[in-house]
Each structure stands twice: as structure tokens, then as C-alpha cells.
Amino acid sequence: MxxxxxxxxxxxxxEIRLLIQAIxxxxxxxxxxxxxxxIKRRMLNRFHLSGMSSISQMIHEALCNHKFVDQLLMDLSINVTEMFRDPAFYKAIREHVIPLLKTYPFIKIWHAGCSSGEEVYSMAILLKEEGLYNRTQIYATDFNPVIIKQAKEGIYPISRMKDFTLNYQRSGGKASFSDYYTANYESAKLLDSFKKNIVFATHNLVTDSVFAEVHMVVCRNVLIYFDRKLQDKVISLFADSLTGGGVLCLGSKENLQFSGYYDNFDGLVTGERVYIKKYKV
Amino acid sequence: MTPARKYKAIVVGSSAGGLNALKTLLRNLDREFKIPVIIVQHISPDSENYLIHILNDLKRLKVKEADEKEHPQPGYAYVAPPNYHLLVEPDQTFTLTVDERVNYARPSIDVLFETAAEAFREHLIGIILTGANNDGSLGLKRIKEMGGMAIVQDPDTAEVDSMPKAAIQACAVDHVLPLEEIAAFLNNL
Known part of the structure; x- marks a missing residue:
């Protein structure tokens, strides 16, 4: 070389380490x-788009220019998502988790790292169809306040509805998906009735702690971005938040096997990363 | 260090026509081939990863889906899962991400090649096979910059020649080889 x-x-x-330290x-x-x-790919991508002369200049901008730091936080957010993404997962929830949730008089769900909200509304739709939404409270959190604001609005480009509808049908949805949103030129807005039991809030998995006891945690395709140490810390946060018998849902390439908390959970659905917290370890 | 041990990993990128090309490549590797092979084949996002079964049936390298945090081992070939990018960390372990598509693809060949180039530097071989776009060109260029070796399938032997042609234009590749000869070349390293 x-x-x-x-x-x-x-x-x-x-320079990239220093930028991350400065943030x-x-x-x-x-x-x-x-x-x-x-991190390096995301930051270099922003560097090339910014027209700045060096990454060191990005550090200076990040410290002095709040608009620029908002941009960097957006770059570092994972904002690729869809409604009913991985239809097999929602199918598994319908078949294996809903019967469990039906045994509770009141259900609390924490959707961590919810991004722009597509997967939260998917869960709300599923719960409504299963007759559980009215006794459910969903906490939907993300570290990025800009993204949480988008999630709260629940407005998505109409061009995406075709894929969302297909996902919904593949997940076992039987209703007419277009009944769940109102279309307006370029955008589709989820019905307000799906929002009434969702609280959107900022919460940082890396630095914030437990804020509620919940029956289910959904956190998909977030842990893959963390190193083992941080993964373990976040899984302990989930373990502490869940009631005994509570359900933990991870992304399809995220595995509890290497975590220090593996013994706290049992697998629930073969082929999906859906786990039950044991009552006693 | 013997030349054979100079290389610690091989990254392979293929798209249209890739299944047959990968079969030919892996089938002709020695049974005791020691360098781990890491593959991105463009594949439909919701497909079962059938590629792994087909390549495993060749009974050469053990073929598996790349897991996050996994460290590539000799005797294995790793395939990027559908709908995830596969990256190599500085400590040479795998990361999977669901970031935006790159070159309309997820997994993208450039994403694997560029990160592997920095992780393995002069100990890496990059191979571009058949395909209908130009994914992998920038990655192969990065492999060359970091001192690795660049191999491209001879476009005349490719089911679809645009991807090998784009790679040859993007950088000074070390070897342009007919598909059937790539494995023999690797066996003799």
C-alpha cells in the first residue's frame, strides 16, 4: 500500500473519532x-455533500452551527423503515403474541428506536384488528427529536402506500388497508384514531434509563448498529423494563445468544427473534 | 510470509447471472482452500437465502449467511443476507445495516468492498463477476488504493458484461480472467 x-x-x-467525541x-x-x-460511511457521505474542506471543518461546524448538527444527527439516525416491514414478523405477532396479550386487562408496549413511526402504526393497526388497541398504551421513542415529530404526524408519501399495502396483506391483514389513512395529493395521513393511545417521546437508549414497566418491547434493527458492550447495556435496559412473561421483539438478524442476558429469556417463535422474559432466572 | 498466506480474505460481488458464476467459482476451489470468501450477490429483498443451500451443495467451502459481529474464518464462505448491507469493521468483524440502498442495491457490493478494503488493506482480494450495473467499481478501486488485489471476470465470459466492464474502467485491475480460470488462479496463490 x-x-x-x-x-x-x-x-x-x-478526525471522525474526534467529530463523534465533539458531538x-x-x-x-x-x-x-x-x-x-x-459511522464512517455516514460521516464521509455528509462530508462529500457538504463541500467542506476537511472533516476537521465539520467538527468546527458541528460545534458552532446547530443546523449542521441537526443534519449530522439525521445522518446518524436509522431512518429506513416501512409499514409492516418483514411481514412474517407481524404474522408471528398475530399468531403467537396476541393470544398472550389478550390475557392482560391493560397492555403497555414500548417501541424503542421507532424512527418515523411506520412500524408503530403497523402495530397499532394490528392491535385494533385484534380488539386490543383500546386497552393498550404504546410508548414510541427515538433519540432524534426531528424524527419523533415526523412520527407524531404520521404522514407518509402516497407513493409508498402500494408497498405498505402489499406488506400488510402478506402479514395476514384482511381488511382494506386504504381505510386506515386519508389520501391527499402527494401524501397519506394515518387516521387519528390510531394515534390516541400512542405517546411519542424522545428517549436515548445509550444514555437514558428505564421509564416504565411494560409488557412488550419492540426494538428492531437498532441493536445491529451497536457494539457488543452497548448491545448488552441496552438489552439489560429492556430486561429491566419488562414484566415477567413480557415479550421482547428484535430484528430478524439480531440475536440474544451472545448477550449476557440470554438466560433471562426464552425463545417464543421459531425463525423470528421474539423472546419471553422468564419470571425467575 | 508465503504468498499464499499474504491474503486474509476474498470479497466477491455479483449481480445478474451471478448464481451460475458463483457456482463455477466455488466448485473449482480446492477442498482445503483456506482464505475466507465474503460474497454480495444482488438478490430480491424478500427472498429466502436459497443461494446458501445451492452453494453449500457444492461441498467445497462451508457456506453460511454472514451474522453481525462474526469474524470470517478459513474454510468458510459468507453470503450477505437479503435486504441488509454487509460491512467489515476495522477489527475485521461483520456489521449488518438497513441503511438506504446504494447503487439501487441492498446489499451493495461497494459497501462491502470499501469497508473490507480498509479493514484488510493489502491482505484483500476483490473479485467482480457478471452483472448488469456498475455496483462494485468504486469498491474495487478502493481495494487497489489500499494495496489489495483486483480481479475481474473477463467480460466475454460473463452472462452480463456491464459490471465487469465498469470495474475494468474504474481502476487498474491486476487480472482479467475467464470465469473458469479464477478458481485455479486462487488455488495457486
Whole structure:
């Protein structure tokens, strides 16, 4: 390898570490235990779009320009999602988790890392169809206040409704999906009746603690961005939040097996990462 | 260090026509081939990862889906799961992400190649096979910059030649080889 390339790579990695440290020191958002390769791709992408001369200049902008730091937080958010994403997961919830939830007089669900809300509304629709929504409270949280605001609005591009409808049908949905939103030119707005039992709030999985006791935690495709240490910390947060017999739902490539809390849970659905918290370990 | 041990990983990118090309490549590797192989094949987001079964049936390398945090081992080939990007961390373990598509693809070949290039540096071989777009070109270029080796399937032997052609244009590749000869070349490293 050419020496200059090696040095350039080393300098770039140091500058990105400093940028992440600066965001933490100044704003309290902690990405230090995120996947390094992921963070680097996101930050270099922003660097190329920004037209700035160096990553060091990005550090200065991040400290002084609040608009720019909002942009960086958006870059570091995982905002690729869909309604009824992974239809097999929602099918498994319908078949295996709903019967459990039906035994509770009142249900509390925490959807952590909810991004722009598509998957929260999917769960609300499913609960409504199963007759459980009126006795459910959903806490939907994300670290990014801008994204939480979007989630609260529940407005999505109409162009996405075709895929969402297909996902809904594949997940075992039997109703007419278009009854669940109002269409207006370019956008589709979820019915307000799905919002009344959802509280949207900012919560940072890395730095914030338990805020409620819940019967189900849904946190999908968030842990894959964390290193093992942070994964373990967040799973302990979920374990502490769940009641005995509570349900933990992870993304399809996220596994409890390597976590220090593996013994606190039993698998519930083969092929899906859906776990039950044991009453006693 | 013997030349054979110089290389610690091989990354392979394929798209249209990739299934047959990957079969030919893996079938002709020695049974005791030691360098881990990491594969991105463009695949439909909701497909079962059938590729793994087909490649495992060749009974050469043990083929499995890449798990997050996994460290690639000799004797194995790893396939990126449908609808996830596969990245290699500086500590040479895998990360999976659900970020935006790159070059209309998730998994994207560029994402694997660029991150692997920095993780393995001069100990990496990148191979671009058949395909109908230009995913992988930037990644192969990055592999060259970091001192690794770039191999491209001879476009004349590719089911679809745009991806190998784009890769050859993007950087000074070390070897342009007919599909049937790539495995023999790797066996003799």
C-alpha cells in the first residue's frame, strides 16, 4: 500500500473519532459505541455533500452551527423503515403474541428506536384488528427529536402506500388497508384514531434509563448498529423494563445468544427473534 | 510470509447471472482452500437465502449467511443476507445495516468492498463477476488504493458484461480472467 494512502486513512479515522467525541461532549448524543464502519460511511457521505474542506471543518461546524448538527444527527439516525416491514414478523405477532396479550386487562408496549413511526402504526393497526388497541398504551421513542415529530404526524408519501399495502396483506391483514389513512395529493395521513393511545417521546437508549414497566418491547434493527458492550447495556435496559412473561421483539438478524442476558429469556417463535422474559432466572 | 498466506480474505460481488458464476467459482476451489470468501450477490429483498443451500451443495467451502459481529474464518464462505448491507469493521468483524440502498442495491457490493478494503488493506482480494450495473467499481478501486488485489471476470465470459466492464474502467485491475480460470488462479496463490 502507498504510504500516503495509509496515512490519509489513519488521519481520517482520527478526525471522525474526534467529530463523534465533539458531538457527545457538546450535545450529549453518544455514538462512540456504534459500528465504526457504519459511522464512517455516514460521516464521509455528509462530508462529500457538504463541500467542506476537511472533516476537521465539520467538527468546527458541528460545534458552532446547530443546523449542521441537526443534519449530522439525521445522518446518524436509522431512518429506513416501512409499514409492516418483514411481514412474517407481524404474522408471528398475530399468531403467537396476541393470544398472550389478550390475557392482560391493560397492555403497555414500548417501541424503542421507532424512527418515523411506520412500524408503530403497523402495530397499532394490528392491535385494533385484534380488539386490543383500546386497552393498550404504546410508548414510541427515538433519540432524534426531528424524527419523533415526523412520527407524531404520521404522514407518509402516497407513493409508498402500494408497498405498505402489499406488506400488510402478506402479514395476514384482511381488511382494506386504504381505510386506515386519508389520501391527499402527494401524501397519506394515518387516521387519528390510531394515534390516541400512542405517546411519542424522545428517549436515548445509550444514555437514558428505564421509564416504565411494560409488557412488550419492540426494538428492531437498532441493536445491529451497536457494539457488543452497548448491545448488552441496552438489552439489560429492556430486561429491566419488562414484566415477567413480557415479550421482547428484535430484528430478524439480531440475536440474544451472545448477550449476557440470554438466560433471562426464552425463545417464543421459531425463525423470528421474539423472546419471553422468564419470571425467575 | 508465503504468498499464499499474504491474503486474509476474498470479497466477491455479483449481480445478474451471478448464481451460475458463483457456482463455477466455488466448485473449482480446492477442498482445503483456506482464505475466507465474503460474497454480495444482488438478490430480491424478500427472498429466502436459497443461494446458501445451492452453494453449500457444492461441498467445497462451508457456506453460511454472514451474522453481525462474526469474524470470517478459513474454510468458510459468507453470503450477505437479503435486504441488509454487509460491512467489515476495522477489527475485521461483520456489521449488518438497513441503511438506504446504494447503487439501487441492498446489499451493495461497494459497501462491502470499501469497508473490507480498509479493514484488510493489502491482505484483500476483490473479485467482480457478471452483472448488469456498475455496483462494485468504486469498491474495487478502493481495494487497489489500499494495496489489495483486483480481479475481474473477463467480460466475454460473463452472462452480463456491464459490471465487469465498469470495474475494468474504474481502476487498474491486476487480472482479467475467464470465469473458469479464477478458481485455479486462487488455488495457486
Amino acid at each position: 502507498k504510504k500516503s494512502q495509509e496515512e490519509q486513512l489513519e488521519n481520517q479515522d482520527i 457527545f461532549d457538546k450535545y450529549g448524543y453518544d455514538f462512540r459505541n456504534y459500528s465504526q464502519a457504519h
